[in-house]
Amino acid sequence: MRYTSIDKLNINGRIFYVKRDDLYDPHLSGNKFRKLHKLIQTPKENLHKIISYGGTQSNAMLAIAKLCFLKGWEFIYYTKPLSQHQKEQTDGNYLEALKFGMKHVELELENYKKQISDLRFNLDEKIYIVDQGGAVIDAKEGLGVLANEITEQLKDSDVKSLATPSGTGTTALFLAKSLPQYKVYTTPCVGDVEYLKTQMHSLVEELPENLVILEPRKKYHFAKLYPNFLELYNRLLKKGIEFDLLYAPGMFEALLDQTDEEILYIHSGGVSGNKTMLSRYENKFK
Numbered sequence: 162m163r164y165t166s167i168d169k170l171n172i173n174g175r176i177f178y179v180k181r182d183d184l185y186d187p188h189l190s191g192n193k194f195r196k197l198h199k200l201i202q203t204p205k206e207n208l209h210k211i212i213s214y215g216g217t218q219s220n221a222m223l224a225i226a227k228l229c230f231l232k233g234w235e236f237i238y239y240t241k242p243l244s245q246h247q248k249e250q251t252d253g254n255y256l257e258a259l260k261f262g263m264k265h266v267e268l269e270l271e272n273y274k275k276q277i278s279d280l281r282f283n284l285d286e287k288i289y290i291v292d293q294g295g296a297v298i299d300a301k302e303g304l305g306v307l308a309n310e311i312t313e314q315l316k317d318s319d320v321k322s323l324a325t326p327s328g329t330g331t332t333a334l335f336l337a338k339s340l341p342q343y344k345v346y347t348t349p350c351v352g353d354v355e356y357l358k359t360q361m362h363s364l365v366e367e368l369p370e371n372l373v374i375l376e377p378r379k380k381y382h383f384a385k386l387y388p389n390f391l392e393l394y395n396r397l398l399k400k401g402i403e404f405d406l407l408y409a410p411g412m413f414e415a416l417l418d419q420t421d422e423e424i425l426y427i428h429s430g431g432v433s434g435n436k437t438m439l440s441r442y443e444n445k446f447k
């Protein structure tokens with residue numbers, strides 16, 4: 162596979178480099194294709210079914226749906242019951258994923274946790290479970306590939322810092338572990354710093370020293386609407402790169418507030434969810 166390219170971005174006179182992992186595939190984009198690398202490399206005949214669970218606007222869900230479509234694998238996705246609003250949506254990641262053949266199962270709220278943990282029973286070796294958001298140990302492999310690309314691409318550059326936003330923290334964590342010679346900045350976009358650390362500790366015992374978790378400017382709630390996020394999104398878009406509206410604005414805000422060196426930002430994809438987010442912004446702030 163060819164390396165994803167690196168673009169230059171000038172924001173308020175500051176240079177950012179952006180590794181365009183968003184351009185790999187419109188549905189299987191950003192860190193999701195890195196985290197699913199092992200599955201992408203798996204021959205079709207080795208598996209017949211992928212199981213996952215989580216939110217219905219999830220970028221990981223769409224990425225897995227596209228992957229299963231390409232491989233001819235069955236994809237079953239479990240969620241909590243859908244709201245009326247979600248059922249009435251006419252676009253977005255959920256509908257895209259259904260088009261790729263995803264089978265959606267709504268679980269009752271009361272039994273959700275237990276039923277999710279019961280998914281691990283009755284598996285055979287041709288079924289694979291991807292935990293919510295792709296937070297799996299196997300993600301390490303694809304992030305190792307990303308790390309090698311970065312090392313190669315930055316070998317003649319002075320850039321010594323990387324950045325990528327966190328949901329589960331899988332991407333930032335494994336990137337930092339694979340690249341001890343770089344500082345890796347991240348910030349929690351789901352929950353707070355403590356929550357992010359707990360998530361990371363479910364994958365490794367000790368957090369690497371080169372991983373720097375920046376405190377968000379204020380307490381943000383995941384997928385809520387913030388005018389400053391929209392403003393930052395538009396500012397970046399005007400400079401020529403579209404980022405997602407859930408993770409990237411919080412990360413750029415923290416970087417602009419709290420750092421001043423040249424940074425390689427790893428675009429984590431997720432642009433497919435922007436349509437839904439932009440129509441929510443429009444409805445709320447028109």
Ligand SMILES: *Cc1c(COP(=O)(O)O)cnc(C)c1O
Pocket residue numbers: 191192220221294326327328329330331332333405408409429430431432
């Ligand atoms: C999933 C996702 C993240 C978070 O990745 P983690 O490895 O779970 O921390 C960040 N940005 C975008 C756009 C995503 O889709």
